[in-house]
Amino acid sequence: xxxxxxDYTAPSTVDEAVQALAAAGEDAKVLAGGQSLLPxxxxxxxxxxxxxDLGKIxxxxxxxxxxxxxxxxxxxxxxxxxxxxxxxEHAALLARATxxxxxxxxxxxxxxxxxxxxxxxAGDLLAPALALDAxxxxxxxxxxxxxxxxxxFQDMFTTTLAPDEILVEVRVPKHTGWRxxxxxxxxxxxxxxxxxxxxxxxxxxxxxxxxxxxxxxMGATPVRATAVEQALVGQEATRETIRAAAAHAAEGxxxxxxxxxxxxxxxxxxxxxxxxxxxxxVTG
Numbered sequence: 001x002x003x004x005x006x007d008y009t010a011p012s013t014v015d016e017a018v019q020a021l022a023a024a025g026e027d028a029k030v031l032a033g034g035q036s037l038l039p040x041x042x043x044x045x046x047x048x049x050x051x052x053d054l055g056k057i058x059x060x061x062x063x064x065x066x067x068x069x070x071x072x073x074x075x076x077x078x079x080x081x082x083x084x085x086x087x088x089e090h091a092a093l094l095a096r097a098t099x100x101x102x103x104x105x106x107x108x109x110x111x112x113x114x115x116x117x118x119x120x121x122a123g124d125l126l127a128p129a130l131a132l133d134a135x136x137x138x139x140x141x142x143x144x145x146x147x148x149x150x151x152x153f154q155d156m157f158t159t160t161l162a163p164d165e166i167l168v169e170v171r172v173p174k175h176t177g178w179r180x181x182x183x184x185x186x187x188x189x190x191x192x193x194x195x196x197x198x199x200x201x202x203x204x205x206x207x208x209x210x211x212x213x214x215x216x217x218m219g220a221t222p223v224r225a226t227a228v229e230q231a232l233v234g235q236e237a238t239r240e241t242i243r244a245a246a247a248h249a250a251e252g253x254x255x256x257x258x259x260x261x262x263x264x265x266x267x268x269x270x271x272x273x274x275x276x277x278x279x280x281x282v283t284g
Contacts, residue, residue, distance in 0.1 A: 003041035010053040014060070014139050014168060017052055022141050022164040024050035030166060031055070032075060032114030035106050060113070060168065063087060070172045074113020079104075081112050091172045093180035093200040093212075097128040100184045100196075113167045116152075119159050119221070122192040124184065126153060127222040131198045131214035134172045140165035153221035175212075178202045179284045183277035184216070185269055187260065193217050194260050195269040197225075197249070199277035201232070208232045208282070218253040218270055227251045228274055237282040246275035 007024075011017040021028050029048040031037055032055075040046045054060060060075035063084045070090050072081065081087055082098045101107055101115070101124050115125045116136070126149075134149045141164045152159050161167065184196040196216035202209045211232040213225040231245035250267035257263050 001042050001044060004044060004047040006048050007050045008053065009050065010056050012056045012058075014057060014166065017054060017057060017166055018139055018141055018164060020050070020052045021166070024052070026163045028052055028163065030117070032117065033077070033109055033111035034114075035102070035110040036114070036118045036120070054166065065090075066171070068174050070174060072112055072170045072172065074111065074117070074167045074169055076112045078102075078107035078110050078112060078115070082107065090174040090176050091132060092178065093128045093132060093175070093182065093198055094125070094172065096180050097124050097182040097196075097198060100124050100182060113170065116170060117159060117161060117167045119153055119155075119157050120192075121156055121220055121222070122194075122217045124182070124193060124196060124216060127196065127198040127214035127216040128182065129170065129172070130222045130224055131200060131212040132172050132175060133212075134170050136160075136167055137169045137171060138165050139168045144168065146171070149222075150224070156220040175200055175202075178210075178212075179281045181277045181280035183273045183280065185273055195255075195266050195273055197270070197273045197277040199274070199281045201237075201278065201281050203237060203282065206236050208235055208237050211278070213249075213274060213278070215249065215253060215270055215274075218250070218255045218266060220254070223253050225249050225251075225270075225274065228278075232278065239279070242278045242282070243275050246271050246278065249274035 028050040031053040060073045062073050130149045136147045136152045178200045180200040193216045198214045201211045211229045213228045215223045227248035235241040249270040255266035
């Protein structure tokens with residue numbers, strides 16, 4: 001199908017983008033790569049009056065260090081996140097998860113911030129951002145502010161972003177030396193996650209000193225598996241202790257039933273995949 005008519009603007013600065021959104025009102029959409037938005041427009045599931053394209057804003061691209069954090073520009077493509085040496089060294093979990101996003105064509109066009117702001121509960125970057133305690137830097141007509149990932153995701157496809165705000169960058173605390181793995185279960189290659197697990201651990205000898213675990217598609221927002229984390233810390237990284245900790249993975253989750261899986265199946269997937277993800281992370 002052909003999208004409904006809309007006005008189009010491509011600002012060159014963040015301030016211009018914010019002003020364009022403010023002028024358009026609540027009936028505007030942000031184009032940040034378009035891998036999710038364009039299909040929605042073609043199906044006429046959305047008919048915005050204005051599209052604000054962030055593609056010309058150079059300051060929104062790239063990865064840099066800022067003290068104890070990595071700063072990832074919202075318009076940095078998945079491909080660039082995948083290949084960035086800073087991400088590989090200090091936030092390996094993001095690199096592992098980005099490897100699983102769709103296909104090479106999407107990874108070359110889709111953006112890190114676009115996927116985060118879209119807030120699809122089956123998306124592969126939300127849970128890693130939550131597990132790594134990332135912070136979202138948001139710009140709007142009232143200035144800039146920072147929101148922790150735990151507060152940013154509000155509901156399915158819903159974040160704290162106001163109509164006149166854009167996600168500028170994501171600040172990720174460095175997890176240098178941590179081992180990581182993203183375990184994803186889907187029916188066919190390149191599909192959305194039925195369930196996935198983002199796991200990163202820091203070991204001291206044979207013991208797990210710290211663990212960060214988050215789940216994809218086990219609720220309307222990504223879910224932190226705190227019971228698993230608590231069960232892992234201080235334990236020897238053996239098959240038995242990991243399996244026992246992973247048994248807690250479904251606690252505090254609220255998965256939905258759909259044509260792919262019922263609630264009980266997703267809960268069992270969470271337990272099995274958590275065990276696999278932690279084991280793979282530990283063995284590095």
